[in-house]
Amino acid sequence: MNATPTALIAEDEPLLALALQAALAQAWPELRVLAVVGDGASAVTQALQLLPDVLFFDIRMPGMSGLEAAATLADEWDTQGAGAKPFPALVFATAYDQYALQAFDAQAVDYLLKPVQTSRLAKTVAKVQAALAQRGVASASLAQMERTLSQLRGLLGADAGTPLATAAAARADSTVPTLQLLQASITSASGNSIRMVPVAEVVYFEAADKYLRVLTAKQEYLIRTPLKDLLPQLDGRSFWQIHRGTVVRASEIESVLRDESGKLNLTLRGRPEKLAVSRLYAHLFKAM
Secondary structure, three states, X not given: OOOOOEEEEEOOOHHHHHHHHHHHHHHOOOOEEEEEEOOHHHHHHHHHHHOOOEEEEEOOOOOOOHHHHHHHHHHHOOOXXXXXXXXXXXXXXXXXXXXXXXXXXXXXXXXXXXXXXXXXXXXXXXXXXXXXXXXXXXXXXHHHHHHHHHHHHHHHOHHHOOOOHHHHHHHHOOOOOOOOEEEEEEEEOOEEEEEEEEHHXXXXXXXXXXXXXXXXXXXXXXXOOOHHHHHHXXXXXXXXXXXXXXXXXXXXXXXXXXXXXXXXXXXXXXXXXXXXXXXXXXXXXXXX
């Protein structure tokens, strides 16, 4: 463990952020808090710049949740550069939610209930200190990263596991039907129009700002439905999520390539693009 361990706090409620910082100063005087931010995107940016040893992430933050921020950070974290540091230890803060707490316990992820209790924080600090003490060698760092990715998959749900099969199984017991048609907009020389696009023709979906790109072999459309709302409506046996903002039709995957940095990219039949596979979903192609 470093002589001076460092941390980053991401909490959108300033008073709670100050309270956590004050409690940490009492429970772990050696810890240096490098920054306090109020949203998930800033947490990712600051963590990549500052490379802290510990992340205290609020689950619910504007724009990007704490879980989404952690997953994005895990995908962008440098694990092979000359100055590569082990991925930070993760601690999530949450208001009381029995489902969330069961999920944290199941994935062995440490958490703090808000407002933070001194006794609970002391246990968390002890666990984090023990974890940091074991990160000295490269093999341990890589193993820790794999454990973190596995934990995040479990916390994020079925869309981060095997193709969307678990989501499909859950839908089978619900009233949510498998989506067959999309109402999408298309821009042409004659103006804007609405097209009914069969989902069977879709090669992949990609999130883009406020829209979702829908790409077939020959055409691109836009819809306003967020990807997270679309996922439960897709046939989990047909579509695989390969990135936080990308879902592909599995039968259209032509090849999967690993570049010199170890990252995966795939190509699809009928489309010229190369699509990045995030670390969170790379286990789908573990034979590579």
